[in-house]
Amino acid sequence: MDNLFSDDDIATSTDELARRVYTSRLLGRDKSLVLHGGGNTSVKVVERNAFGEEEEILYVKGSGWDLETIAAEGFAPVELAHAKRLAELPSLSDPAMVNELLTHMKRASAPGPSVETILHAILPYKYVDHTHADALITVTNSLDGEARIREIYGDSVVVVPYVMPGFDLARLCAERFSRQAGARTIGMVLMNHGIFSFGATAKESYERMIALVARAEAYLQEKQAWDIASTAAAAATNAGLEIARLRRDIAAVAGFPVIMSRHADEQTLSFVRRGDLATISQQGPATPDHVIRTKRLPLLGRDVPAYAAAYGAYFAAHEPLAKERKTMLDPAPRVVLDPELGLCAVGRSAKDAAIVAEIYAHTMQIIARATALGGYRALPAQDIFDVEYWDLEQAKLAKSGKPAPFAGEVALVTGAASGIGKACVASLLARGAAVVGIDLNPAITTLQQRPDFLGLQCDVAAADQLRTVLARTADAYGGLDMVVLNAGIFPGGCRIDALATEEWRRVMEVNLDANFVLMRESHPFLKLAPRGGRVVIIGSKNVPAPGPGAAAYSASKAALNQLARVAALEWGGDNIRINSLHPNAVFDTGIWSDEVLASRAQHYGLTVEAYEKNNVLKTEVSSRDVAELAAEMCGALFAKTTGAQLPVDGGNDRVI
Numbered sequence: 001m002d003n004l005f006s007d008d009d010i011a012t013s014t015d016e017l018a019r020r021v022y023t024s025r026l027l028g029r030d031k032s033l034v035l036h037g038g039g040n041t042s043v044k045v046v047e048r049n050a051f052g053e054e055e056e057i058l059y060v061k062g063s064g065w066d067l068e069t070i071a072a073e074g075f076a077p078v079e080l081a082h083a084k085r086l087a088e089l090p091s092l093s094d095p096a097m098v099n100e101l102l103t104h105m106k107r108a109s110a111p112g113p114s115v116e117t118i119l120h121a122i123l124p125y126k127y128v129d130h131t132h133a134d135a136l137i138t139v140t141n142s143l144d145g146e147a148r149i150r151e152i153y154g155d156s157v158v159v160v161p162y163v164m165p166g167f168d169l170a171r172l173c174a175e176r177f178s179r180q181a182g183a184r185t186i187g188m189v190l191m192n193h194g195i196f197s198f199g200a201t202a203k204e205s206y207e208r209m210i211a212l213v214a215r216a217e218a219y220l221q222e223k224q225a226w227d228i229a230s231t232a233a234a235a236a237t238n239a240g241l242e243i244a245r246l247r248r249d250i251a252a253v254a255g256f257p258v259i260m261s262r263h264a265d266e267q268t269l270s271f272v273r274r275g276d277l278a279t280i281s282q283q284g285p286a287t288p289d290h291v292i293r294t295k296r297l298p299l300l301g302r303d304v305p306a307y308a309a310a311y312g313a314y315f316a317a318h319e320p321l322a323k324e325r326k327t328m329l330d331p332a333p334r335v336v337l338d339p340e341l342g343l344c345a346v347g348r349s350a351k352d353a354a355i356v357a358e359i360y361a362h363t364m365q366i367i368a369r370a371t372a373l374g375g376y377r378a379l380p381a382q383d384i385f386d387v388e389y390w391d392l393e394q395a396k397l398a399k400s401g402k403p404a405p406f407a408g409e410v411a412l413v414t415g416a417a418s419g420i421g422k423a424c425v426a427s428l429l430a431r432g433a434a435v436v437g438i439d440l441n442p443a444i445t446t447l448q449q450r451p452d453f454l455g456l457q458c459d460v461a462a463a464d465q466l467r468t469v470l471a472r473t474a475d476a477y478g479g480l481d482m483v484v485l486n487a488g489i490f491p492g493g494c495r496i497d498a499l500a501t502e503e504w505r506r507v508m509e510v511n512l513d514a515n516f517v518l519m520r521e522s523h524p525f526l527k528l529a530p531r532g533g534r535v536v537i538i539g540s541k542n543v544p545a546p547g548p549g550a551a552a553y554s555a556s557k558a559a560l561n562q563l564a565r566v567a568a569l570e571w572g573g574d575n576i577r578i579n580s581l582h583p584n585a586v587f588d589t590g591i592w593s594d595e596v597l598a599s600r601a602q603h604y605g606l607t608v609e610a611y612e613k614n615n616v617l618k619t620e621v622s623s624r625d626v627a628e629l630a631a632e633m634c635g636a637l638f639a640k641t642t643g644a645q646l647p648v649d650g651g652n653d654r655v656i
């Protein structure tokens with residue numbers, strides 16, 4: 001546990017909220033303290049209102065903000081006196097509590113305050129910090145957890161038994177705090193949940209958090225429950241199609257396509273191959289708010305229908321005990337532990353899947369350490385159910401809009417580093433797909449820095465490299481739903497009587513053979529696509545209307561066109577659609593430099609502008625126009641169309 005505080009960073013600031021932002025970010029930077037929106041912090045500040053009167057305001061973390069990146073506007077300014085008065089009520093429902101807090105804030109544009117706001121309000125300290133520190137949870141979630149906490153901390157913390165976050169927890173903390181707090185109290189441990197620290201300054205509160213968590217770490221080290229040996233012998237095998245089958249099964253019970261990332265590092269494999277996995281992994285999450293991301297239990301192995309049935313039984317058993325009626329969430333697992341595959345993390349987007357993977361990586365370590373300490377003990381299923389089906393979470397569900405058209409789906413684009421391919425990547429990402437872009441140009445690996453894009457350098461003419469791309473696609477996102485065949489070469493003009501055999505073969509190899517191999521190798525993946533596979537071929541105007549001097553190019557594109565038509569006939573039964581589009585004169589690509597454009601325009605006796613719009617509609621065709629059509633061809637608009645060919649050329653009199 002490192003203390004990251006540096007006096008230099010905030011020495012110049014006398015602003016109490018700025019200091020709050022600074023140490024909140026320090027906490028957020030350490031993933032062993034808080035993960036993805038977890039944890040919260042506050043500061044109590046005296047401010048003057050519009051009438052010049054002094055008021056105490058509680059600035060508390062707003063929902064939707066992450067401590068790692070929080071800014072001043074991420075804190076909700078709540079009237080402290082009102083929040084403290086609420087804590088005195090005998091009871092208050094969580095929606096009513098949220099309403100009270102939202103109607104007693106000082107800035108109309110502020111985010112909703114944390115559900116732990118009242119708890120922050122009742123603690124009589126200027127600065128309050130709250131985390132779900134791994135080391136602390138490891139101890140509270142082990143056999144004799146409470147006794148161990150008292151052994152580690154003595155009277156330096158107040159200990160509060162588990163109660164679900166919200167009004168009731170704030171009430172219980174107020175009561176325990178007034179009874180247990182003494183001169184040496186610097187924090188508060190919430191069993192099976194997390195830890196609070198507090199102080200007169202941002203620095204004091206932060207440093208107490210670090211010191212408290214460090215004591216739990218030292219205790220685990222002392223008890224030989226810190227370093228967990230990795231024992232995984234053989235690395236996981238290449239299992240692209242096994243992964244795609246698992247994803248298909250999960251999507252079937254979820255009712256929507258999902259992204260699934262696979263993790264097979266030594267530590268993960270070592271965990272999933274443990275002899276006691278069936279016991280230790282089936283207790284429950286390390287802290288209840290993880291349930292929203294990970295579900296209560298991981299799937300062991302690959303029997304997805306059995307998992308869905310067990311989830312239905314869990315809902316049926318616990319729902320009748322809830323205060324109001326609940327809507328069942330989808331019964332699909334979010335974490336899969338398989339001795340051969342490793343860990344598979346499931347989400348509606350690549351970002352969601354990455355969050356699941358990160359939370360479970362921490363969970364595995366917590367479980368392994370608590371097991372070494374004497375036994376991992378999570379909360380009973382009913383407590384987890386109450387958080388998973390909390391009315392505030394259910395309300396979010398009802399408000400959530402329609403997902404993006406390609407949410408949970410995976411697309412592969414060839415020749416993706418520039419021109420039409422690059423534009424296709426953008427159009428598919430904009431529709432919510434996770435995209436794998438491949439290109440000979442190494443710039444592809446850094447084309448987009450985001451979790452839903454994977455750029456791989458690849459020579460499409462090398463079959464083994466294409467197979468590697470498909471395996472890596474399955475590892476990263478779980479399968480393949482769409483392929484855009486765009487890569488191609490257009491050598492300089494050359495008439496047949498002077499065309500070298502080598503040149504002819506090279507064009508055929510890239511424009512035809514490579515696409516044939518990729519189609520063949522993609523087919524078993526596309527067959528497993530939850531909503532059916534789609535292939536879009538970027539053809540050429542040269543297919544219906546060839547020109548002199550482009551024999552190899554025109555012949556290769558025409559052959560590719562015929563290949564696509566046969567594939568449409570053969571793969572329709574596998575629910576795979578193949579459609580082609582024929583662009584012409586798309587000038588915003590790498591081939592068309594300003595000089596080339598000027599010289600071609602001059603050749604035809606036209607201005608550059610007239611040359612660019614030299615078509616029936618007198619319009620310019622851009623890479624984006626082609627890409628948008630390619631993306632639409634994968635979507636609902638073309639759901640009933642296969643084997644089609646569409647021009648995207650502004651109208652060409654030879655084609656029409």
Ligand SMILES: [Zn+2]
Pocket residue numbers: 039116130131132165193194
């Ligand atoms: Zn918490």
